[in-house]
Amino acid sequence: MLQKPRGTRDFLPDEMEARRMIEWSMREVARCWGYREVCTPEFEDLELFTMRSGEGIIEEMYVFSDKGGRKLALRPEITASVIRMYINEAKVAPKPLRWCYFADCFRYERPQKGRYRQFWQFGVELIGADTARADAEVIMLAADMLDSSGVTYDLKVGHLSFMKNLLRDLEPQEQRKVMAHLDKKDFDGLKGTLESLDKPDLDKSLIALVECRDLAEAFDIAGTIPEKDRIYQTLETLDAADVKYSLNFGIARGLDYYTGMVFEGFAQNLGAENQILGGGAYRLAHLFGGDDVASCGFAIGFDRVMVSLGEIPDKKDSVVAVVCTNEGRKLALEVARIFRKAGIQSEMDLMDRGLGAQLAHASKSADFAVVIGLREAESGTVTLKNLHSGEQKTLDPRSAVAEVASHGARR
RNA sequence: GCCAGGGUGGGGUAGUUGGUUAUCCUAGAGGACUGUGGAUCCUCCGACCCGGGUUCGAAUCUCGGCCCUGGCCCCA
Known part of the structure; x- marks a missing residue:
């Protein structure tokens, strides 16, 4: 297959x-x-x-x-x-x-x-x-x-300027390598890389920054950052809107073209x-x-x-099964059309089943059955049966639609 | 690309010293039952992931592949 x-x-x-x-x-x-x-x-x-x-x-x-x-x-x-x-x-x-x-x-x-x-x-x-x-x-x-x-979910908000400021003396490729370590919290690898770049003293502040969850502290660690006012304003706006987030300055987002604020959500x-x-x-x-x-x-x-x-x-909205005998089929088709025009999902038998079998199927797939046989065809009424309660009553088609519509969503 | 565990009807399953027509439940179709269903009974439908190997004989053993599940790597 x-x-x-x-x-x-x-x-x-x-x-x-x-x-x-x-x-x-x-x-x-x-x-x-x-x-x-x-x-x-x-x-x-x-x-x-x-x-x-x-x-x-x-x-x-x-x-x-x-x-x-x-x-x-x-x-x-x-x-x-x-x-x-x-x-x-x-x-x-x-x-x-x-x-x-x-x-x-x-x-x-x-x-x-x-x-x-x-x-x-x-x-x-x-x-x-x-x-x-x-x-x-x-x-x-x-x-x-x-x-x-x-x-x-947890929402984490960060800003790339902190890390970029600490790494400002490194080449872009070197920055990327360092950020990859930080993203993975691979601090041993980080130290190795920094030593090979002749910047062994950077690891303390970088690790502190990644672990830092407080804005003022982050500025202390990273030094003077031109975007400072904008960062404060952004976070003030979030706080005023009651957004639930935590700060995380280790978010790297893996891409060069991110310029400032970054955020991630985790289920x-x-x-x-x-x-x-x-x-x-x-x-x-x-x-x-x-x-x-x-x-x-x-x-x-x-x-x-x-x-x-x-x-x-x-x-789900209520589903109606329109079940009928041969004598009732013409009226049944018309009634089904009325239900559909009213926006109610209505289905009819396509399997040439008898009335009992139609109802047996309806009980599994619908909430209401509209029964139309010889009696209904002659009087122009329908028998509306609630398939959950078993109750049924004889109504004219419009009232049946209203009854189903008033019932709203199925269980 | 790597590691681990898996793959039997539509869904869920039983099935190793290799051995007749592969078990059961459920779903689906039909009937008992042509104006009132869900119960019950009967019937039908429908599967060993694919390929090679071992064997008189493979769902079962073996090798390879495919796919599924979780993890690693990656994750723009």
Whole structure:
């Protein structure tokens, strides 16, 4: 039997309903903050992603050539595409731009819990605002969105300027190496690297910074930082909005183009792959031939949120089974149409079953049965049966619709 | 790419000194039952991940691959 490709998933209706529910709660939050949805191609020129992240990522992408010999890649993330789109289509749009997206991405990695080769991200990008309140807005939005999903998480906020200030004398490549050690809390490796760089005295302050959870203390450790006022303002805004976060100056985010504020979210009940959100302030547009516009954004790992949430109790609307005999079929079709026009899910037998068998099936798949046989066909009424209580009554079709509608969501 | 544990009908399972037609539950279809269902009984449907090897004979032993689960690496 054919299997689905490694690292991909099939979603049955129950799971899709749960996913759509969470997706829509996130969409609703984005809408309320003024972030409008954009969509970019599923695949892009390979170059777009290598320009952003280096040649090394080719190994971790789905790369292919099309019939014209173009080197393309399935998108491994969406930020690069959105910024390319901004340069192509929206450079002169009034700033700031507030955009969001919900889309699938592809990475060629070893699957494990919460990590798939096709996965979905819900993200936002705020383009063209370079202020403390822009940074704060994006974090507040991130928190709002995670809250709306119901996931329990820890939010960590940091700023790259502290570490960059301590490492200002090192070459970019050396900085990256040091930051990699810090990100992993590999302090032994850090000391070795610093000694080989002839900066053995840096380790104390670096380690202190990574462990530091207090802003004033961080400034003491890292020294004079030009962004100081902006950092204070950002955090004051977050505090005023009652955002729950902890400070973490060890967040490196692995990428060069992040410029300042960075933040990450972690689900509390997941294993190795527990990061459900990552973002920060960055400058990327100039890489793709645009202006040097400041941006700030984040992406939520939607699948990990779903894994973290686990089983979600469904809130389905009532389902009606219209069951009938041959004599009642004509009226039954009409009644089903009336229910559907009223927005109520209505199903009829397609298996040539008898009345008893139709009801047996309805009892498993519906909340109400509308029974229509010879008697109803002659009088133009329906028999409405509540399949949970067993109660039934004879009504005209419109009253039956009203009765079901008043019943609301099923158990 | 690395480590560990796995893979038997749609779902869940039994099944080693290798041996007849692979067990049971559930789901699905039909019937007992053509105007009132969920119970019960009966019938049907449907599986040893793939390939090589050992053997008279492999779900079982062996090798390789694929896939799943968790972890490592990575994580834009």
